[in-house]
Amino acid sequence: MKVISQETFDEVVLENVRDFDNPLQEAIEEATKEFEAQGVNLGNIVMNMKISEDNEKIIHEVLESLESLRNRDSFSMEKTLSLLDVVYEECKLTLAHRVLATKYDGYNILLSIIKENKTNDKILAAALNALSALSMTNPDILNKEGVDVMVDLFQDCSSIQNPNVIKNLSKWCLECCLKHERNRQVLVQAEIPQYLVMILKNCISNDRINSKVI
Structure with a gap:
């Protein structure tokens, strides 16, 4: 089964928000459907995330806190x-x-x-x-x-x-x-x-x- 990186998943979520004006949760759901339809295992992907105010960056609380x-x-x-x-x-x-x-x-x-x-x-x-x-x-x-x-x-x-x-x-x-x-x-x-x-x-x-x- 195929896998992708967190960065790849985040990029698609970001595109869904910026290009299609989707709310963040809807953008995550659409990205999930897209990758699962391609046979990608998303077990290694963090799904809870935030987005910056300018819609330019996905933010993960754990990484934000560590930084x-x-x-x-x-x-x-x-x-x-x-x-x-x-x-x-x-x-x-x-x-x-x-x-x-x-x-x-x-x-x-x-x-x-x-x-x-x-x-x-x-x-x-x-x-x-x-x-x-x-x-x-x-x-x-x-x-x-x-x-x-x-x-x-x-x-x-x-x-x-x-x-x-x-x-x-x-x-x-x-x-x-x-x-x-x-x-x-x-x-x-x-x-x-x-x-x-x-x-x-x-x-x-x-x-x-x-x-x-x-």
């Missing part, structure tokens, strides 16, 4: 948290969203935020949450840098006060391992299981963390 996060230096914590939440919500939707976000450097952007905010529990928890969503059924994105970051965070768990950091770090680890033998072996070699056991023991002895993590 903003790439240039985040002057953002308030609230703005950064809001953008990370959008990435999380979008990546939860479909594998197509996660693949699109990965293609446009989502993994490296989120990993960079995590590395920069190891002492900011709120941003750290939100970035780990977004990264765990990006990794859902998309575990190939894990690389050596990601494993190193994971190990560093697990080693610092005893000093982390926000239980959501521990919960989301564990979620990220889980998503990386599901149906992926190579990642499982890599994480075992990095002694991640031992850290998880240590966390569980700490959770049992800490009611505040226990209620959030287990």
